[in-house]
Amino acid sequence: MPVDDAQLLGAVSDLRRDTGLPVGFAGIAGTSPRMRLTAFLGNRCTALHGLSVRAGLGLGGKALALTRPVVANDYHSATTISHDYDEPVRDEGIHSVVAVPVVVRRRVRAVLYGGLRDEAVLSDRTITAALHAARDLEQTLAVEDEIEARLAEMRSLTEHRETSAPRERLREVYGELRVLSGQVTDSDLRGRLDAVCESLTDTAPPVVNLAPRELDTVSLVALGLTNAEIAHRLGLTAETVKSYLRDAMRKLDASSRLQAVTHARRAGLLP
Known part of the structure; x- marks a missing residue:
């Protein structure tokens, strides 16, 4: 997924808060060797707004080309960067700058x-x-990329869901999406994700209601994972996973892990 303006502005806000620096800004890089600066906080003027930065030129262009952070203390006398963008930087009154690429x-x-x-x-x-x-923005984008890849695979699988192999893979993808859902901070994306997961289960209202983490746990039990493996996937302790599974089994009136999965499918909670 491409970076959106809200994500970029949020990352700039986090950078200013955590660094204490008065000025923060950012640009989205595409497939071309240029990026455009679009997100600003703490700026005094609009000199940098919409500036098109070419890979290799200036501080940010060097970070873009090298895919690593670049620092210029006393920007205007720095000898390690080109000075193609000195005028807007001077207009903004910036003396020292750090540029950090977001690499996924x-x-x-x-x-x-x-x-x-x-x-x-x-x-x-x-x-x-x-x-x-x-790094925080990188992790968010990586999770969103994984979700988009799984959703694309799921769309393909649903066309052949009645045959054995696609149906089993569909169940695996469902479990993977349940795990990824817990890592999503964007409410719109989480809503899309939850809607897709629900579309794979029985369309009738479920007769049993499981809490989100209980459903996550049962969906991974359905894939044959152990409690330790589920804990690792969900970022929980094994004891917490046991507790979720125990509560889910009670609600499903199940006496074993296999029975919990079977009852969850009958109840329309799992594909």
């Missing part, structure tokens, strides 16, 4: 910038905090 599957999806107006050097702590903001 070896492709730069965006570049986050943090700027300092004072004549001071960016500390290691500040640079590390900027890196963390970029």
Whole structure:
């Protein structure tokens, strides 16, 4: 999935909060060797708005080309970058800047910038905090990419769901989507994901209501995972998984893991 404006602005906000830097901005990188700066917080003017940055040029362009962070203390006298964009940077009153690429599957999806107006050097702590903001966005985008890939596979599988092999894979994808749903922070995407999961189960209202984590646990039990493996997938402890499974089995009137899965399918909770 492409980075959207809200995600980018949220990442810039996180960077400013965690670094304490007064200026934060970012651009979305596409398939071309250019990116356009679109998200700004703490800016004094519009000099950088809409600026098209070419890979290899300036600070952000260098980060885009090298796929690694680049720092310029005293930007205007830095000898390690080109100075194609000095005028808008000077108009904004920025002295030192860090540019951090957001890299997912070896492709730069965006570049986050943090700027300092004072004549001071960016500390290691500040640079590390900027890196963390970029890593958080990378993780979000990676999860969304996984979801989109599973949804595409699911659309293909549903066309042949009555045959044995696609039906089994469909159940696997359902379990994977249940796990990914717990990692999604975007409410619209989570809503789409939940709707797709529900479309794979019985269309009649379920006779048993399981809590989301109980359903996640049973869906992974259906794939043959152990409690330890389920705990690892969901980011929980094995004891917590046991508790969810025990509560689910009670609600499903099941005395074994197999029976829990069977009853959940009969109740329209699993595909």
